[in-house]
Amino acid sequence: MNLTLKVWRQKNKNDKGGFATYQVDGISHEMSFLEMFDVLNERLIQKNEEPIAFDHDCREGICGMCSMFINGRAHGPWTRTTVCQLHMRAFKDGETIVIEPWRAKGFPVLKDLMVDRSAFDRIIAAGGFVSVNTGNAQDANCLPIPKPDADESFSAAACIGCGACVASCKNSSAMLFVSAKVSQLALLPQGQVERKQRALDMVAQMDAEGFGNCTNTGSCEAECPKGISLTHIARLNREYLLANVLE
Numbered sequence: 172m173n174l175t176l177k178v179w180r181q182k183n184k185n186d187k188g189g190f191a192t193y194q195v196d197g198i199s200h201e202m203s204f205l206e207m208f209d210v211l212n213e214r215l216i217q218k219n220e221e222p223i224a225f226d227h228d229c230r231e232g233i234c235g236m237c238s239m240f241i242n243g244r245a246h247g248p249w250t251r252t253t254v255c256q257l258h259m260r261a262f263k264d265g266e267t268i269v270i271e272p273w274r275a276k277g278f279p280v281l282k283d284l285m286v287d288r289s290a291f292d293r294i295i296a297a298g299g300f301v302s303v304n305t306g307n308a309q310d311a312n313c314l315p316i317p318k319p320d321a322d323e324s325f326s327a328a329a330c331i332g333c334g335a336c337v338a339s340c341k342n343s344s345a346m347l348f349v350s351a352k353v354s355q356l357a358l359l360p361q362g363q364v365e366r367k368q369r370a371l372d373m374v375a376q377m378d379a380e381g382f383g384n385c386t387n388t389g390s391c392e393a394e395c396p397k398g399i400s401l402t403h404i405a406r407l408n409r410e411y412l413l414a415n416v417l418e
Contacts, residue, residue, distance in 0.1 A: 172198040172259060175267040176211065178223055184279045184287075190269075200260040204247065205230060205237060207259055224283040230255040232396065235333030239284055240271040245335035245394040253333065253396045273334050275343035276381040290380040291332050291348060297376035298369035299352045301361045320358045327355035329397040336391035336399070342383030347391040349377050350407035351399050357410055367417055370410040 173196040181188030195211050202210070205227050212222035228234040237254035241247035247257045262268060270284065278286040330351035337345050353370055356362030362369070385404060392401050 172196075172200060172262070172264045174198060174207075174262065174265070177267065177269045178284070179271045180223070180283055181272075181280050183282060188280065198259055200258070202259045203230070203255055204239075204241070204257040204259065205255050224281075224285050226285050227255060232256045233331060235331035235396075238273050238286060238288070238334055238338070240273065240338060242269055245273075245339045246333075246396055250393075251396055251398050253331075273338035275334075275337045277337065277343065277345065278334060286334070288332070288334050290382070291334065291345070293380065294345070294349060294373055294376045295332075295352060298365065298372040299356070300365070301356060302364040303361055314360050316359060324355045324358040327351040327358075327399065327403050330355075330395075330399050331397060333396060335394045335396060337382065339390040339394040340383065340385075341388065341390070342386060344385045344391070345377050345380070345382040346385035346404050346407065347395065347399055347401070349373050350403035353410055354403040354406045357406065366410070367414040370407065370414045374407075374411055 173194070176193045176195060177190045178193060179188060180191045193211060193215075195207065195214075198207050198210065205225075208223065208225060215222050226236040226238060228236040230237075232253045232255060235253070237246070239246070239254050241254070241257075246252060246254050248261050249257055272278075272280050272284045273286045273288075275286075277290045278288055281287050328351075330348060332348060334348070336347040337343050353373060356369065357366055387401070387404075389401060392399065
């Protein structure tokens with residue numbers, strides 16, 4: 172495959188940045204998108220040019236590091252797929268591909284395609300924990316949990332914190348991420364101790380980080396690589412309202 176890449180280049184968070192165009196040839200259909208970038212960077216290094224900075228880690232769709240906007244879509248054209256799992260067969264020979272970093276106040280660009288997502292870490296630190304007794308694990312039968320609740324909690328826990336929901340939202344809202352983290356604990360017995368304070372603290376931290384409000388357009392769910400449902404946002408709203416009433 173021969174491709175034209177228009178890649179966002181930015182030296183640091185204070186640099187204005189802009190697009191740079193690269194021609195890449197000899198790309199296999201079976202390469203992942205990040206492997207294609209590896210090839211491009213190797214060629215840039217051979218020419219004594221600065222390689223493109225981008226985040227990656229597990230390359231197995233688990234870590235959520237591979238945050239890129241590809242042709243106007245978070246993580247590219249395949250639904251429920253991270254960039255590391257996106258393969259070049261998703262594109263046509265001779266195609267022009269535009270690659271940008273996440274665009275959100277809460278995700279300042281560090282360099283090129285890398286953004287600072289530590290805001291998510293601070294939100295989790297504000298309330299994403301449980302008070303449990305240390306020692307030997309209890310027998311599973313001592314904590315009966317209805318199967319629907321367990322399934323719903325597991326679906327929320329599938330969130331990898333990649334930030335695609337924020338990048339896709341016209342308001343740069345982090346409600347889907349926060350709701351997933353609140354929901355997975357609100358549904359389990361272990362999460363009941365901090366249940367009220369968790370909703371208050373995590374929403375307060377989300378607002379402090381500069382994320383926007385949710386207007387239920389649904390773009391977050393549509394672009395989420397793990398298919399996190401909007402129903403978790405509804406649960407977060409209920410948790411937050413109830414916490415304020417009982418405060």
